[in-house]
Amino acid sequence: MTSLTPPPGKLGLPILGETLSFLRDPDFAQKRHQQYGPIFKTHLLGNPTVFLKGPEANGFVLTHENQYFVVSWPPSVKKLLGPLSLALQTGAVHVQRRKLMAQAFQPRALADYIPAMAAISDQYLKRWAALETFTWYPELRNYTFDIAGKLLIGLDQASKTDLGHWFETWCEGLFSLPLQLPWTRFGKAYRCREQLLNGLEALIRQRRQQGDQDNDALGVLLRARDEDGQQLELEELKDQVLLLLFAGHETLTSALASFCLLLAQHPMVKARARAEQSRFVGAPLTLETLKQMTYLEQVLKEVLRCVAPVGGGFRQVLEPCEFGGFLIPKGWSVLYEISLTHQDSALFSAPEQFDPERFSPERAEDKGKPFSHVPFGGGLRECLGKEFARLEMKLFAAKLLQGYDWSLLPQDLTLVMVPTPHPKEGLKVRFHREPIQGIQG
Template identity: 30%
Template sequence: MVTVVDRMTGTLREKLPPLTALPLPGAVDERILAQRWPVRELAAPPEGSGLQPVLGDAGPPLIGHTLTMMRYGAAYGLRRYEQYGPVWWSGAFGRRIVTVTGPEATQAVLVNKDKAFSQEGWKFFIEKFFNRGLMLLDFGEHHTHRRIMQEAFTKDRLAGYIAQQGPALRDGIAAWEHHPGRPRLYWLLKQLTLDVATRVFMGMPSGPDAQRINRAFVACVRAATAVVRYPVPGGRWQAGIQGRATLERYFARHLPAKREGDESDLFSALCHATTEDGERFTDDDVINHMIFLMMAAHDTSTITSTAVCYYLAKHPEWQERARAESLALGEDLPDMAALGTLHTLDLVIKEALRLVPPVPSFSRKAVEDTEILGHYIPEGTLVGVTPTGNHFDERYWTDPHTFDPGRFSEERREDKGHRYAWIPFGGGAHKCIGLHFGTYEVKALLHEMLRRYRWSVAEDYEVRWDYVSLPVPVDGLPIQLKALDHTA
């Protein structure tokens, strides 16, 4: 256990489970994260409540911890935990934001039994760009929309999506042989997952239109963490607003044909989704959900695939083990049942999601005065839940900074130590609705890579993730691809 001293009074505050900090590349990084700022209370607890104040600091003038948070991501969060404990606040994006770390604090926020936390936390960051997407809806309205959307993610629908993505993945990965030297894998994967998303979700072939749509999605995602949150010409916020307008026009133009037709893509599925009670989406609902789902589908799949490829490059014994299972499937495009037999990839994907969760924070807003683990949270407070802290909690994970897919094997199942120890897909009522599709897509993509290539990185190479929006390798992850001799 780690003893934490209240830096305002000098007295013992509490004892915490150990979370080992991430190693950093250099002394400059250590000095930046070690810098201390005057400690303040977020707000004084009501007299007689018995609650503790949330401690934290505003960081540097004007920008607060915004840039440090985006540069260091998980390392920043773990250092703050060491300083303040599982509930702390920091100045960022012009606001005071409370962050919770650890399974217990996470459970309190995501289970939300008193409905004290709303999705309005997300609205602060992304409402202008992903307005009324499923993740931004609350309570009864969210429940209704989720029930309708579930009709687009039934087992039969999933099987259809998997059948559609197979040829796009196989053709796209085969084309990588034309990239000489050390291609930047992240960008290859991003283009590939976009092709899959446009074909499977939109029924749209790759080409100039797909590229334009991709640029619009990228602009929307990056705008969410813009430091200057006004439409300054040439700025990320303005680019995001323009990207959103481009996406709205595209989906509105194609929606009537999707309503009238009977195609198998997700766009069509949302147009026709109907519950047993006859509830359906309006045209505006379909457009809003499509914009959000397209972002969620191809960005998170890209990040997860990139992380898995990196760890398989660093640990070739796991790459060979996974390859043996893929080659055993033969040349046919795998369906759901076949993908289900790739047990090694299951373990590796789960471990990659633990080490690099594709969504590094889940945002909420307190809609009334409440508390988290005995800490006073006033109404209106933005609250962020960070999976990374949970994923490095030594009470549940053995050597948490070590790549060890075996921790998810049936013999160990370290993820079962606490319901919220492993939360790459969130939790509670807003747990990711597309988690099964996303997992199948990543497995199918990696299966095609394994049967065609062997890949590696330089022996001394260590990836560094940029958290400006979602985790992205700062150098695009240069790898060496080598085609397997027996692959056609």
């Protein structure tokens, strides 16, 4: 390995490197791949960083956790998530905590979440129909936060609480330069983290006093015991709950907004999805009926391929290793790329086209190579709430398609990529009630 050299690329300015270009230019990686090939080096957020794309690269990074790589986040994210968050835990502690938190996302728990999820969906859909024209993205943020608040910590109308307002400011600072000054995005976000933790502490103490029996995620965590029979400490509980709220809100909002946008742009796909839903009108929404919506499943997979809510993942290099004929030095960062893998024409035919049929059993383009379609990551750190997210997306989509229709108003539909992809002008739509007829017999 000593004869190998790091990948081509440039490290940019001292300290800053190419951070500003990375944050501002949505085609940052694409341009450099065109120049340097599938692997290049740069300098981001204080660290030399290697970008890798393609299924083999994804597999290499995701299957060598704790051997060559350990999870890493930009400094701003680390400070705002908190040191006890599952996202930052590693090794045996991470494995054990993950097992414990996964109890909140088992099939039985998910089935219990459906009635509340459906009720909140109905409230929002009726309200949107009454509004007729509105900007959808901020509404979707409130919708997913209300569901996360209710199902994860038992809070009604969470988006209207102080917790909801602090959370929005906290999210805005996640991918920013970590300058802790009162007027910077990071400074404001850090102040909101303190307020969020105080609010969560009050909630946790109250629930503990009541001898908590609730079936939300917090209830599961309050009852959980580790292998030594110990409860989670208060400080860790606060960090873990904050992570769950983030995971159940930010990326899901992005995915739902992309679904609404892409179906408005592809009326044939929308019509076919609505036709499938006519078989389910009046049927109770259960895990079983949702599983039978096979075309909708293909549509949602294609939405996550076209606009991956998480564009890639950072790791820190524990040991020097070799990939693609280049040395990846110890102490550097790597970024495995989800979005650019999903746009690879060697894996997906005409990747620029929105084509749910690519996920049909006949074509199954995601099955050609492992780690080709990885919207939820993979390996030891695959998204813990993956099934929760898939359930919420499918339930929302089914209710929307069965009872409503929508069209886009004139606007700039460019996607802003940070912290997660969303339409620049917030997705302005005309929205109305339009129930589909059920198939009889």
